[in-house]
Amino acid sequence: MKISYLLILLSLTLGTPSQIDVSEVRTAYIKASGDEQAVEQLNSKLISVTTTDDKVLVAYKGAVGTMMAKYAKGLKDKKSLFKEGVSLLDYAVTSDSLNVEIRCIRLSVQENAPKITGYKKNIDDDKAFILKNYNSMTDEGAKKFVKGYALRSKVFNDNERQLFQGL
Template structure:
């Protein structure tokens, strides 16, 4: 029985890692592509409350992108509200996760001003700058660095400090 539990845990861990790797590689592409957004949404639709908070953050971010690409005003509002709720929930569950802070910052930075979802930009920016060096995933480091280099919220000194 113990061996079955260990096998299940290992398979679950590998499955989550593969899903997370795919989501990371496609997330920045989803910003400009309704097709990639829908593909990622399909992957993330099966995410439950028992999964990793970082997957909730990505699911929330993808919902805000669905809002961006939606033609229906009500859908735009509903997708955005649900996305922000999931994203904030992920931050509450794991506030020390740099990847979650990067995801939230990317959503806030790209949200229209009239939606008022910008209150944590400075906190997330500071958190990313302080914790960038502790990221263990080379892929994640590249993603975060690319984001920072293309962001208007980081000045040149801050961008150079990531090297």
């Protein structure tokens, strides 16, 4: 009896993926860049997300995992966290390859990944995919996220950024 009560209490405290608001995750992801405490908070929020959940949340969890690697102590932990994050992110892309937001999340990770990781091979493909499919996006929150990223990213040139300005 006590164990089942504790499990229920724990699940309510940690939250389940169905209770995670994607729009809050988007906002937190943007704010987390370069802020260790914000990265850790977002990681805690996404800890219960698994590959069976919404693939956008899986992509964010993977991206945050790669961000956690930056703050890990020791090369072994950095490498492990980064690989785990990449694995989740690539799984999300494979599972929903037509999702512009997921491709943008991967682009953001690859653009900012240290060269030593070798995780930069999809930059051109993801950029082209985003440029081609941005206008077909229906989720306004996701569209705003992608537009905001494209306007700040060094991957997109001035002419490409102008395509987002009028949208």
